[in-house]
Amino acid sequence: MQPPVGRILVLVGLALVVVGLLVQAGAFSWFGRLPGDVRYESGSTRVYVPWVSMLAISAVGSLLLHLIRRFL
Numbered sequence: 150m151q152p153p154v155g156r157i158l159v160l161v162g163l164a165l166v167v168v169g170l171l172v173q174a175g176a177f178s179w180f181g182r183l184p185g186d187v188r189y190e191s192g193s194t195r196v197y198v199p200w201v202s203m204l205a206i207s208a209v210g211s212l213l214l215h216l217i218r219r220f221l
Contacts, residue, residue, distance in 0.1 A: 157217070164213075 171177060185201030 160217070 181197075181199050181202050183199075183201040183205070187196070187198040187200060189196040
């Protein structure tokens with residue numbers, strides 16, 4: 150039995166609203182400053198590669214998708 154698409158869209162929308170409110174409140178000020186995120190600044194050149202931050206987002210996203218598939 151497949152879950153209704155409407156329910157999934159509502160849950161994703163609510164999750165985005167919650168994340169947006171947390172970003173506005175400053176709860177993610179640490180994001181992009183984790184050990185392993187590469188920053189290089191020299192003169193007018195800036196290079197930024199958020200390796201560890203993207204790995205963290207991937208792990209959390211995979212966990213959330215696994216939970217959604219399991220319970221819906």
